[in-house]
Amino acid sequence: MTSRPSAGAGAPVEPGARPGxxxxxxxxxxxxxxxxxxxxxxxLPQIAAGLGFGAVGLTWVIHAYALTFGGLLLLGGKAADRYGRRPVLLGGLALFGLASLAGGLAQEPAHLVAARAAQGVGAAALAPAALALLATTFPAGKARVRAFGIWSATNAAGGALGVLIGGLLTEYAGWRxxxxxxxxMAACALALTWRAVAAGPPPLNGAVNGAGHGTGRGTGRGARPDVLGAVLATAGMTLLVFGIVRTDRYAxxxxxTVATLAVAAVLLAAFILxxxxxxxxxxxxLGLFxxxxxxxxxxxNLLVGAAMAAAFYFASLxxxxxxxxxxxxxxxEFLPFALGVVAGSVLAVKLGYRLAPRTLLIIGGLLTAAGFAWFGLISPDGAFVTDVLxxxxxxxxxxxxxxxxxxxxxxxxVAAHETGTASGLLNSSRQIGASLGLAVLGTVAxxxxxxxxxxxTLNTGYALGLSLGAVLLLGAVLIALTVLRGTSPPPQAGQDGQDGQDGGRVSLSARD
Structure with a gap:
């Protein structure tokens, strides 16, 4: 463990940034x-009635967003690294706001699905740029733990309170x-970003990797981002989800089904090539892996994303x-979950000064799996207090x-010039997991x-889907126990007057 950020591990603070x-x-x-x-x-039920979605087709309101979001996040992260976080963030916010307006004006199912896909493209640009800004503005120590705690709390609050806001708007203002x-919100974020984030040179130096060695081909400033790779990845994941969702009609x-999944596999293999x-x-x-x-x-993250997306879907229905x-x-009735997530995020900040991140991942994964297993006991004649709270x-x-x-x-x-890529990869894994999890568990249900x-019969299907979500979370815990073993020693309190200084960092066992 290191007590000070090093050139290889810590990232420089974003030039000209105002941390607060x-x-x-x-x-x-x-x-x-x-x-x-x-x-x-x-x-979703009101959207289906208003635009004429079928039972399975309705899931594409979620898939369209998650797939473009997840499939293009790597490209968004690379663009943030190469062209600068501020312009990518502003462009993504503008597209997101316009797509949201178009979705509210949709007249047919295809219009809404297209708008949701465009929202995903905008989110794929702004999410990794924002997270990379956070990582470089707060590279280590207490400030990093606190910043990521606030990030996780707003992340959780947005996801959980979205259900509350969506319910109130649907009933009293209409689904649009x-x-x-x-x-x-996009307009407010645009104004705040314009003022808060200083314009500066792109962080990608195009010359060295995290260990200070040349990265080889395609790393100079003149190299263009791999748009073909982004198209192949997104198309491959879309076909994979499409093939899984259509198993309700085709065995x-x-x-x-075999042909659809085979083409998806070819496209994903082509992406790697x-x-x-x-x-x-x-x-x-690829060496990052x-x-x-x-x-x-x-x-x-992929397994957690798969379980959580399916759980929100099943619980709401x-x-x-x-x-x-x-x-x-x-x-x-989703408020207890939202408050629980915020409480867990705050608790993670407190415990982050004393416990290794891996330990928190294990504890959190086990608790979430227990909650989902409990959800699997829902009954058709149940009630909120007995079955949901x-x-x-x-x-x-x-x-x-x-x-x-x-x-x-x-x-x-992660090296400073790859923080956007690493951020995009993390967001991508969750969104791809969300789409795959909803496709598989939704089809099974x-x-x-x-x-x-x-x-x-609906209760039987939802209960099975929620129980399988608990199995996915146990798989995530197994990964934390095995793959992440030895990657993050616990922080030491009181060292150099920086209590838990490395609470938000990890010491890596292998160079990237």
Whole structure:
């Protein structure tokens, strides 16, 4: 463990940045992006009725956002590293706001899906740029732990409160306002970013890697980002999800499903080949995955994202379609989860001065898995107090404990010119996990429900999906126990007067 940031591990503070205003800008951006992931959930039944979505087609309101967001995050991170965080952040916010306006004006299912996809493109630009700003503005020590704690709290609050806001807007203003609500937030974030983040040279030096050695081909300033790789990755993931979702109509062994999944595999394999051989700037240096902290944190994040996206979807539909709760009350009933996540995030900051991030990931993962397993006991004649309240609190606190440590683990120790890439990779793993998790667990739940749709059959499907989410979280804990073993020694209190100075950092066991 080091007591001071080194050239190889710590990142320089963003030139000209105002730490307080930068943190505020990043918090607003993250709240907006997280809110948009969940704000539509409660409004899904009304969206389906208003635009004529089918049961399976409705999931594409979520998939369209998650896939473009996750598939293009690496390109967004690379653009932030090469062209500067400020212009990429401003451009992403502008696109996000315009797409939100277009979604609220949608007249057909295709219009809304397209708008959600455009929102994902904007989010893919602004999210890694914002997180990279946070990592470079607060490179180490107490300030880093506190900053990532605030980031994780706003991330959690946006995701959880999005359900409350979505429910209130759907019931009292109409479902279109779940899209319109992002417009003023994007405008506010634009103004705050314009003032808070100073213009400066791009952080990518194009000459050295984190260890001070030449990075080889495609690293000069003149090299262009690998747009082909981004297209291949996004297309491959979209086809993969499309093939899984359509198994309700075409069996896994049918020619249609086999062909779709085979093409998806070819596209993803082509993405890896392009990343290894392109003369352009690769979206991601594959050697980054030899860093156990980076690889383990992203694998952990993918499984958590898969479980959480499916849980939000199932819980929202259970409350409305099985218990008959209205949209506004459904949103209110998500408040215990939201408060639990915020409490867990605050607790993670306190414990982060004394416990290693890996320890918090294990504790948080186990708590969240326990909450989901408890959720799996829902019944068609249940009630909020008996079936939802308890597991919401347990899962919320557990999830909050995970958020800050996984970000800190995946970004600390990464070379300054790769922080945007590492940030994009982490966000990408969660969004891709969310889309894959919803596709797989949603299809399994739909198959368990069967053709006869009643509160009882719906409950059976939702309960199975929530229980499988607990299994995914246990897989994440296993990754923390094995892959992340030895990557983050616990902080030492009181050293050099910096209590828990390295609480938000990790010491890497392998060079990237």
């Amino acid at each position: 205003l930068t943190l505020a800008a990043v918090a607003v951006v993250q709240f907006m992006v997280s809110l948009d992931l969940s704000v539509v959930n409660v409004g 306002w779940v899209m319109f609500v992002s417009v003023p 896994w062994t049918s020619p249609v 392009v990343e290894r051989t392109t003369a352009r700037e690769p979206l991601i240096r 030899t860093n156990r902290s980076v690889a383990g944190a992203n694998a952990y 259970y409350l409305q379609r099985v218990l008959g709760t209205g949209p506004a009350l459904t949103g209110v 308890g597991p919401s609190i347990v899962a919320g606190v557990g999830f909050g404990l995970c958020l800050g440590p996984v970000v800190s683990t995946a970004t600390a120790g 739909h198959n368990r429900t069967g053709q006869t749709v009643t509160p009882e």
